[in-house]
Amino acid sequence: MKKREYSDGIINFRDEQFICNACVSERYLKGIIIKWGKTGTCSYCKKKGKVRTLGFLVDKIETAFEQFYERTPEEHDEFHNPHDAWYREGNDVIDVISDIAGIDEKIAKDVLDILQDKYFDWENHTMGIENEFDKGSQYELKFPHHGDLQEKWNEFKTLVGKRDLVSRNEAEAILTDIFSVLDELLRYDKKTVVVAAGPKTEINVLHRARVFYDEDKLMDALAIPDAELGTPPAHVVKAGRMNWDGSPVFYGAEDVNTAVSEVRPPVGSYVAVASFEIIRDLRILDLEKLNEAFIDGSIFSHDELKKRQKAWFLRRFSDLICIPVMPDKENKDYLPSQAVADFVCNKLGLDGIRYRSVQTSGPHAMNIVLFEKASEVDRLDTPKDTKIEKYKAHSDEEYDSPYCVHEIRPKGSLDKITTKGATTATLRVLVDKIVVNKIEAVSYVSKTTKVNRALYRNCEETTEDREDKFDFFTSSL
Ligand SMILES: [Zn+2]
Numbered sequence: 113m114k115k116r117e118y119s120d121g122i123i124n125f126r127d128e129q130f131i132c133n134a135c136v137s138e139r140y141l142k143g144i145i146i147k148w149g150k151t152g153t154c155s156y157c158k159k160k161g162k163v164r165t166l167g168f169l170v171d172k173i174e175t176a177f178e179q180f181y182e183r184t185p186e187e188h189d190e191f192h193n194p195h196d197a198w199y200r201e202g203n204d205v206i207d208v209i210s211d212i213a214g215i216d217e218k219i220a221k222d223v224l225d226i227l228q229d230k231y232f233d234w235e236n237h238t239m240g241i242e243n244e245f246d247k248g249s250q251y252e253l254k255f256p257h258h259g260d261l262q263e264k265w266n267e268f269k270t271l272v273g274k275r276d277l278v279s280r281n282e283a284e285a286i287l288t289d290i291f292s293v294l295d296e297l298l299r300y301d302k303k304t305v306v307v308a309a310g311p312k313t314e315i316n317v318l319h320r321a322r323v324f325y326d327e328d329k330l331m332d333a334l335a336i337p338d339a340e341l342g343t344p345p346a347h348v349v350k351a352g353r354m355n356w357d358g359s360p361v362f363y364g365a366e367d368v369n370t371a372v373s374e375v376r377p378p379v380g381s382y383v384a385v386a387s388f389e390i391i392r393d394l395r396i397l398d399l400e401k402l403n404e405a406f407i408d409g410s411i412f413s414h415d416e417l418k419k420r421q422k423a424w425f426l427r428r429f430s431d432l433i434c435i436p437v438m439p440d441k442e443n444k445d446y447l448p449s450q451a452v453a454d455f456v457c458n459k460l461g462l463d464g465i466r467y468r469s470v471q472t473s474g475p476h477a478m479n480i481v482l483f484e485k486a487s488e489v490d491r492l493d494t495p496k497d498t499k500i501e502k503y504k505a506h507s508d509e510e511y512d513s514p515y516c517v518h519e520i521r522p523k524g525s526l527d528k529i530t531t532k533g534a535t536t537a538t539l540r541v542l543v544d545k546i547v548v549n550k551i552e553a554v555s556y557v558s559k560t561t562k563v564n565r566a567l568y569r570n571c572e573e574t575t576e577d578r579e580d581k582f583d584f585f586t587s588s589l
Contacts, residue, residue, distance in 0.1 A: 126167030137214030140410030181251045202252035259421035272451040297405040310393040318364025321371040324382045341386035342489030354453035354481040362487035366478045373471040387545040394463040399430035457483040490537035495525040
């Protein structure tokens with residue numbers, strides 16, 4: 113926006129008109145007038161109260177326009193079909209001013225007079241070109257932008273690759289800045305992006321799969337599902353999307369199919385899937401809900417623009433974290449999501465992250481990682497001297513499944529399966545919900561594109577221009 117100095121008369125007008133808190137209904141501006149205003153008589157309602165100059169209000173409105181609004185084109189562009197009707201986008205400048213500040217039309221007109229004077233350009237005016245804040249001009253909300261946060265994210269990715277303490281602190285500072293708006297983020301249903309999981313919530317069971325290449329090992333695991341199908345012990349844990357090497361976390365899925373897809377089983381393998389009940393209350397960062405998050409503060413607040421930029425950036429955050437990673441690049445490409453998980457766990461104090469599966473699609477293809485502090489599986493309380501027999505039946509006739517685990521307990525022991533009730537445990541295996549999937553085929557969703565092969569003949573190198581070195585021969589084979 114092109115500005116010039118105010119005319120003398122306008123400067124006086126700015127400083128000599130007063131507006132009271134009762135004449136402004138926008139809550140932030142009203143609050144500032146009450147807090148910082150002096151006692152005086154309002155030039156509009158003529159009542160005594162807390163007042164500030166009209167100039168104060170004009171400056172606030174000018175900044176809000178610069179940050180959040182843009183003037184719409186006066187005429188249609190060259191692509192417009194002349195047979196179609198054309199309407200100018202946006203709303204009349206007076207209405208926008210009155211609306212955003214919550215002031216009546218007379219005050220809005222005075223505000224506009226001052227701004228029109230400041231942005232008036234004589235040359236434009238004589239050529240019939242509209243200036244900013246001309247009467248009759250129309251404005252609309254600017255498309256949101258994420259500011260410089262994409263560059264900051266790129267810097268973050270470089271920093272997490274370095275692994276030294278200084279870089280780690282710098283990377284953490286970037287996340288701290290981006291996530292500083294987390295508590296203020298809202299979704300359209302006015303709920304937050306941190307969701308509850310556990311008893312009496314919608315997220316109360318998670319499914320975890322493990323792949324086996326032979327049935328003996330599978331049977332061993334089915335015998336002690338709490339240990340073998342639950343969170344693996346630290347010494348066998350390999351780095352994953354949301355955990356470092358040796359840091360045990362529980363990767364669960366919201367449905368069985370997603371759990372199976374996530375372990376990427378080869379054809380011929382067996383996948384055991386166990387369901388785990390979440391037995392205590394957890395707080396989870398929901399990356400999927402972040403997609404629709406927004407900030408609903410006052411556009412007159414000094415940090416509102418930055419907050420909205422962060423919200424806009426975080427809307428795309430799950431796309432940055434949930435990217436498919438190739439097996440040979442896992443070490444490097446998982447670093448950003450691992451660092452984010454570490455931050456969400458240790459700095460935000462949350463128990464896990466809910467995110468979309470990259471292995472499969474559909475509304476229920478969601479994963480939840482529970483961090484180490486929320487990953488303990490309560491052990492089955494098997495009485496001493498219990499014998500566990502496991503075998504694969506030759507036919508399905510005896511039981512409805514060939515995979516059999518029989519627990520033979522000593523006389524006098526409880527006749528139901530219970531867990532030990534560890535106070536630190538978060539999960540309890542549902543022993544009657546374990547299934548085995550024999551992988552008979554794997555189906556892919558792919559996009560096929562043709563390979564374009566062309567033939568060129570190398571010419572004599574008489575010129576420096578590379579393009580001239582080749583004589584296009586044919587492109588059809
Ligand atoms: Zn007033």
